[in-house]
Amino acid sequence: MTSEIWVADAPVNYGVFELGADKGGKTPDGEECAAFVAQAGYEGIDLGPSGFLGRGGDFQDRLRRHGLALAGGWLDYPFRSNEDFRAAVGNLDDRIANFLEGAEVNPDRPPRPTLACSGSPVRQANPGGAAPGIGLTDEEWKVFAENLQHVVDRFRAAGLEPTFHHHVCTYVETPEEIDRLLALTDVGLCLDTGHLILGGGDPLTALRAWGDRINHIHLKDADKSALDAVVKGRGDMRAAWAGNVFVPMGTGDFRTADFMPDLLASDYRGWALVEQDYIPAPEDPFDTAFRAQKANREALRRWLP
Template sequence: MIPVAGAPVSFGVFELRPEEGVELAGPDTVCQVLQDTGYVGVDMGPVGFLGRGAELRERLARHGLELAGGWIDLPYADQRAFDERFAELDGILDVFVEAAEASPQRLPLPTLACSGSAVRQANPGGGPEFALTDEQWKPYADNVMRAVEHVRARGLEPTFHHHACTYVETPDEIDELLSRTDVGLTFDTGHLLLGGGDPLTGWRRWRQRINHLHLKDAKVAVLDEVVKGKGDMRAVWAGRAFVPFGEGDLDLDGIMNEVIADDFDGWLIVEQDTIPQLGDDPDQIARDHHTNREALKKWL
């Protein structure tokens, strides 16, 4: 049975600041909602959000959850910045090791990602004019493998998340990364739609490398409007591009039938990235989690 996890980003808890005056859910609220709606895992969220050491393990145990993964972005394209950030990697990996002590049978996956650049962040969807050159790809891939090998040296297996507004966003960029490294792929249906890809095609194309699944529905029209208007990624999140299963353009039946047929055995993390707004119904996030988990009961 594929284990299903939720994520703090679905509560608006991630690297972007909240809207002024909005109070975000705390770790126990996040974990309680996931427990109440049938999830068995949780993504880490910002480092330390779920606690550290004994506090982290106690919180996970109390809510019947395991740590599924966690975001680690590094500036692979900027050597000086990468070297500085790399020095912080062990401190982040410590959280994964601490959590792994509570669930040694299914270790959490450190989810490597690219920090992007100001230009990429301002141009969701990418394009040839914003892509790395062949000359730039070699040091980029070398830095990815440096991070990958360091994660493995800590006894964990990494995964790499293609993501909007980074140098690994479009299908061609995902192909390039996979051809130059041996890291597993976090397959994100929503970000692939934003990057101009099709989830069914992508799954079939990269299945042998996918070791982590982020499942989200998205309204392509919202994504297209942001790209057309040269909005940034915050505009995508704030514009409610990511929606409950069945309300967007993801072919959930199609992708889940493929996932099951291929005997995928990694974590499936349900995400509905959002930036909560003043005046939002405080119970809506919990209802969306219930909706999303119920939609998956057809397969899981």
């Protein structure tokens, strides 16, 4: 293993995200989640919802007690509309401050603020991005890029280098949309292997094509046939997640044994965040996600000891 790729876990893997309460299952609080992540063998943790892991000294103390660095954190905005963007971006100073709190704990392993598109009802209703006429117009792309660049520049001014996460059910989902974004901005790319598969791409091809722009990695396995079934049934974003499109590492369409050697041989240095989004059911034992994340970590030890 290169000592310059660090492995992290995320609250979303424990049901802590907007869809996590869908089935009414129990999710951990910030202290319980941090303990699970450390015990499962990870070096870092994603931020989760603002304040989930605490703020200020409480947040920093939690990271130190569990031996964790802050790896990144999700932050989406409606970049395609100036009006919507201006209404939403008022929280940016506070979010930047939250990342800076975490960055102080492990300055040698800085977090990547992970920017993303908020999507829209039409994109959320069409997972996979294949439906015609649901992409951005040239003018919308221009607005999108300018608003995104504004946020990127604000983070850089604070001493943090952000990344952009392509994501199912948003306006940057397919390989063609990712290409367009990279051409219009100078932001680094968070390559999410699972979301790329569902968006019609191939992670190994992406690593080779976009390698010089990739500054963050989400290692995520996905079942394309599960998404195809959702699309065939005219399901939306919620149906996709509930349909278990994201699966344990090594059990889906992500060719881990092909991708990982190329990643290690590349110039990539930074965080590799393991993800398997989880919606807990009421009958699930409380340690269900912990056991899954420990297994995902073990599945990667061949390449990332």
